[in-house]
Structure formats: structure tokens, C-alpha cells
Amino acid sequence: MAMLWKFMRVAKYSKTALSSKVKVRGIPTHSRHSSSKSVPSDFAASSPCSNTVELLGKSYPQDDYSNVTDKILSKVGKNLHNRKHHPLWLIKEQVKEHFYKHYLGRRGTPLFSVYDGLSPVVTVQQNFDSLLIPPNHASRRKEDNYYLNRDHMLRAHTSAHQWDLIRSGLDAFLAVGDVYRRDTIDNTHYPVFHQMEGVRLFSCHELFSSIKDGEGLQLFEQGHRTAHKQECHTMEAVRLVEFNLKQVLTKLMTHIFGDGLQVRWVDCYFPFTHPSFEMEINFQGEWMEVLGCGVMEQQLVNSAGAQDKIGWAFGLGLERLAMILYDIPDIRLFWSEDERFLKQFIGPHIWQKIKFQPLSRYPPLINDISFWLPSETYSQNDFYDLVRTIGGDLIEKVVLLDEFVHPKTKKVSHCYRIVYRHPERTLTQDEVQHIHRAIEESAVRELGVEGRF
Numbered sequence: 001m002a003m004l005w006k007f008m009r010v011a012k013y014s015k016t017a018l019s020s021k022v023k024v025r026g027i028p029t030h031s032r033h034s035s036s037k038s039v040p041s042d043f044a045a046s047s048p049c050s051n052t053v054e055l056l057g058k059s060y061p062q063d064d065y066s067n068v069t070d071k072i073l074s075k076v077g078k079n080l081h082n083r084k085h086h087p088l089w090l091i092k093e094q095v096k097e098h099f100y101k102h103y104l105g106r107r108g109t110p111l112f113s114v115y116d117g118l119s120p121v122v123t124v125q126q127n128f129d130s131l132l133i134p135p136n137h138a139s140r141r142k143e144d145n146y147y148l149n150r151d152h153m154l155r156a157h158t159s160a161h162q163w164d165l166i167r168s169g170l171d172a173f174l175a176v177g178d179v180y181r182r183d184t185i186d187n188t189h190y191p192v193f194h195q196m197e198g199v200r201l202f203s204c205h206e207l208f209s210s211i212k213d214g215e216g217l218q219l220f221e222q223g224h225r226t227a228h229k230q231e232c233h234t235m236e237a238v239r240l241v242e243f244n245l246k247q248v249l250t251k252l253m254t255h256i257f258g259d260g261l262q263v264r265w266v267d268c269y270f271p272f273t274h275p276s277f278e279m280e281i282n283f284q285g286e287w288m289e290v291l292g293c294g295v296m297e298q299q300l301v302n303s304a305g306a307q308d309k310i311g312w313a314f315g316l317g318l319e320r321l322a323m324i325l326y327d328i329p330d331i332r333l334f335w336s337e338d339e340r341f342l343k344q345f346i347g348p349h350i351w352q353k354i355k356f357q358p359l360s361r362y363p364p365l366i367n368d369i370s371f372w373l374p375s376e377t378y379s380q381n382d383f384y385d386l387v388r389t390i391g392g393d394l395i396e397k398v399v400l401l402d403e404f405v406h407p408k409t410k411k412v413s414h415c416y417r418i419v420y421r422h423p424e425r426t427l428t429q430d431e432v433q434h435i436h437r438a439i440e441e442s443a444v445r446e447l448g449v450e451g452r453f
Helices: 087-102 158-167 204-208 235-257 298-303 318-326 331-335 339-345 380-394 429-447
Strands: 052-055 058-061 113-115 121-123 152-154 172-180 192-202 262-270 273-283 286-296 310-317 365-372 395-405 412-420
Touching: 087 172, 087 192, 087 235, 087 318, 158 172, 158 192, 158 298, 158 310, 192 204, 192 235, 192 318, 204 235, 235 262, 235 273, 235 286, 235 310, 235 318, 262 286, 286 298, 286 318, 298 310, 310 318, 318 331, 365 429, 380 395, 380 412, 380 429, 412 429
Parallel strands: 113 172
Antiparallel strands: 052 058, 121 152, 172 192, 192 310, 262 273, 273 286, 286 310, 365 412, 395 412
């Protein structure tokens, strides 16, 4: 789960196959097992005029909430998770194969459906309201999201499709896609990354049928909300759902990283699950957080039309798993077109053991920038986004070195260190200075700061 969660989740598959006419937010579902429709990036986005954005064949009028940059729009439609032999594709296929193989319905067909071609453009209602995220929740801020306008945005998590998929009749599915968030700049953060969402719902019979004397057990009651359960769930139901969730995810991570993997669970808070947990694994002696999960809020499940079921959900980041599994040191490499990178992941099968062999390590170039903040609201993410827009993938890291408050005027000054490094060649100081000056000028012009250059 991330921003709201570091997101993704899992649920169980509906016993009623969708007809070819059923649509999930406009995408026809022809198969219960997999839906993958990618949009060619060459035709993904354009801006025919200053007050509209053309994206994926639709026009979106801009307003005071619009903050998507051309740099971000250029990433829409790349669909790295569907690019064969790409490391993100390998992780997706490994998880998909695991679920297909180990979770079968009564007829021997895969229990889980997979959706990896859903549009990244969603409504604010899908991204937040359907997940019960309060109107004043910090995760809705412009500083953290990419809005096309007040009503539409680039999804911040694949959870944005959760409600629609449940509403369509599914009760076990995986949803995979690119997600967009304004964030810090370093080797593990990038404004576009990829998530997998899993959801599974249980009826009373499905949950208790294998339990001795389970006939008298119920999913729901009128009780009180505690740290361990929602007010409407029985303790027996919550314990079984939680046990199943942790068992499923432990098996998945063991399947990916190998036998003997150490796992631990950390209690946490997410807006649309309760209780909620983060999963950490011990890989090569270091504990690493890999996903978030929990028992789904019943209000969400009920509003999607599955009032007689209880469920769990998880969310994981494909880049996170790929960086750990393949020892990839920099998240920018996933966007590389360098054959020296891409060819390393071509193998006879998706489970091929691969350890990334670094390309030549080119030297970094470091430049600092200082300025007085404007009196009105200033967001560090606005500055990070500006830097990323101008410098692109030449920016390896941006660090706030110092914050100074003038003792008399009380004006606040920030000093940032920008680390430039090209992943595929050596940069010259001349070309970096050209970019750095453009960042200084744009910061003054766009953010209203007072330069101390």
C-alpha cells in the first residue's frame, strides 16, 4: 500500500463468468482469465490547444486542478508491465502463473482473473471516493497526484479499479498497471511505477466449509469496532480471512524468492482495510517491506454489491520486487532502452535466475541550488516535479541539504543538492550547467521563489 496504501490486493473469483457484453469502466471483458489491452505510447497523449489534453483518444478540459506535465504524459501508454522480457513483465508473469497454478475453481479453471490493460485515466470518484477515502484526506492533495482536471486524474494506485471489478461480479482478481504519484527523487522513487492489486471475497460457505463444526458460524454481527476487527464482522470470520491472506502472500513471496524466506507482519493503518498489515521479508540479511494488505472495509464491499461476502486485499509494487530479486540498483533503469540492460532479462522461461550486471558506472555531477521560499504555500513536490520535468532521467537524486530561517525577516530558505548522472553515458559539466540554469529560471518563474544563485 502506498500513498493511501502502498497499494495492491487479492480476492477470489466469481462463480459466474462474465458475458462478453459486460464492461468494466468501458473495457469489454471477454475472458475470465486475462484482459490485456495496451495503448501504443506514440499515440497516447497530445495537447492540441492550451486548455485541453488529448489522452488515450479522449479530450479533457483543463482547470485550476490540472497539473500533469508533458514529461509525465509521455509515459502514458508505455505499459512496461506488458512488454515481453522486461523485468516488470517477468515479475507480473511470475505472480500470475503462481495464482493460476495454485488457486483453481471447482471446474479446474483459474480462480483469479487478471486485468493488465485497464486505462490509467480514472475519475476522482474511482481513485478516492469509491475507496471511502475522506474528502479532506492528505492523499488527495494536488502536491501528491497528477490531475487532468478536478474530475479526472492519472490513477495513484490500481485500487482505483477495485470497486468497479467487484461491482461487475468478480470476487477474485489481480489488476496490474502503471500508477502516477508526485514524490521525492532518488534511486527508489519515480513518478510512474507499476502495481499489482489482488482481491478475494468469500461467502459464508466458502469461508467456513472446511472448518470443523463450522455450520453455525457467521460472517456478520452487530458488534463494536476494535483494533482487531470491524464492527460488523465476527471474530471467527476475521481470523480466518486474515489467516488465509497471510498464507497466500507468504506462499507467493516464498515462490518468488525461494524456500527459507523469513517473513514478518507489521500492524498499520490503511483507509480501506481493517485490520491492515505491511509484509516485510528478510532478503540477504536485510528486512524489506514488500506489500500492504488487510481485511476489506465492509462498507466498500457492500457498496459494490457484494453484501453477503467478506474479503481481503493486497497491493504490491512490481519495481520493488524486481529491484530486490534482480539486484537492480536504480529505478530509472526500468525505462532504459539500452540493449545492454534489456538483453539481460531474456531467458528460456520466466523463472530464469537473473542477477543484473551493472552497466559501466558513469560519474555523477553535483550542483546545488538555493532560494527563498515564496510567502504563499510552497510544496517540495512542486519543486521535485519541476526538476524532473526539465532534467528528466538525468536526475538521479534531489536532497534538501539545509533549511534556514532568517532571524529578522523570518523568510525561509531551502538549499537542495541535485545529483546528475546519465545511466548510459558520461555527462559533461557544460550540458549539466545548461539544465541547471533552466531549473533555476523555471523555479523563479513557475514557483515564485527568490533565487540565491
